[in-house]
Amino acid sequence: MIPILIVTRPAPGDTAFMSAITARWTGALRVIPSPLLKIAPLDATLPDAGALVFTSVHGVAQAPRLGARPGTPAYCVGTRTGHAASDAGFAVRIGQGTARELTDLIIATKPAQPLAHIRGVHTRGDISETLRQAGLTCHDVPAYSQTACPLNAEAQQALAGDTPVVVPLFSPRSTTIFEAEGPFRAPVHVIAISDAARTRSLMKSCQVAAAPTLDAMVDATLTCLGALDGADQ
Incomplete structure (x- = not known):
């Protein structure tokens, strides 16, 4: 069989x-x-941010249309997302694969400028809130939907x-x-x-x-x- x-x-x-x-x-x-799931872009505005946060390749794919500039530092949840962000021209730092490990990396780095998490409507880990509780500024940018x-x-x-x-x-x-x-x-x-x-x-x-x-x-x-x-x- x-x-x-x-x-x-x-x-x-x-x-x-x-x-x-x-x-x-x-x-x-x-x-x-x-x-x-079907991924579809949403109208979104990218705030002024010194670094980006990506938790999926779908977020990376939306970044250029939102006006994200190549060379911008980008914190990525794992290797695959990091490779996609690197291919898109961002300056990448890669986490160990989970939201917790990604926020730990960002908090340890202590970025002075605001961050923007380009994400889907449905997400887990509450990354922006975790970073805000650690004293960092992080904007949520829901940039795509994940329709069942x-x-x-x-x-x-x-x-x-x-x-x-x-x-x-x-x-x-x-x-x-x-x-x-x-x-x-x-x-x-x-x-x-x-x-x-x-x-x-x-x-x-x-x-x-x-x-x-x-x-x-x-x-x-x-x-x-x-x-x-x-x-x-």
């Missing part, structure tokens, strides 16, 4: 994740792209079958949306990016990645697929 992988990540992250999986997977695999999308017909059909389905979930919001689509007949194996994204619904299994990073999600997904492939032989 060929395992099924449903990729729920919105563009452009879906392509990067699928490419990383297929580059390392040697067995048969059915991949179904079915994003649970239902699973597409191909994904729904797979989840109604008998073949094992692996579903990586990259945010607590994605988990909430996915759970609302259930219950599912198929044995579902969830890979969660963090404890906050862990599913509480009745799934066959739920594993939390070793770190909230793309590489860790790829590793955990491949491990799960390998176990299913081996059990099928």
Whole structure:
């Protein structure tokens, strides 16, 4: 039985994740792209700030249209966001992958000028408030929406079958949306990016990645697929 992988990540992250999986997977695999979120820009004004805060590549993507200048210092939650910000021309400092570690980095740096957190409407960690409580000035700039999308017909059909389905979930919001689509007949194996994204619904299994990073999600997904492939032989 060929395992099924449903990729729920919105563009452009879906392509990067699928490419990383297929580059390392040697067995048969059915991949179904079915994003649970759609990213759309919002009208926003970027205040005068000496540094930017990014907690996703989507925030980085919105920065140029808001007038953010290349060379501006940018604090980034993790490696992937940091690479995107560096490619956009910002002077990057990278955290260890969580909101807490990012705020710790910023507070330790003690920037004298105001900061601006370019983010989505739905976010976790309350970064701006944490920084304000530490005596720093940080403006919230909600620059894009994350609209919920239902699973597409191909994904729904797979989840109604008998073949094992692996579903990586990259945010607590994605988990909430996915759970609302259930219950599912198929044995579902969830890979969660963090404890906050862990599913509480009745799934066959739920594993939390070793770190909230793309590489860790790829590793955990491949491990799960390998176990299913081996059990099928």
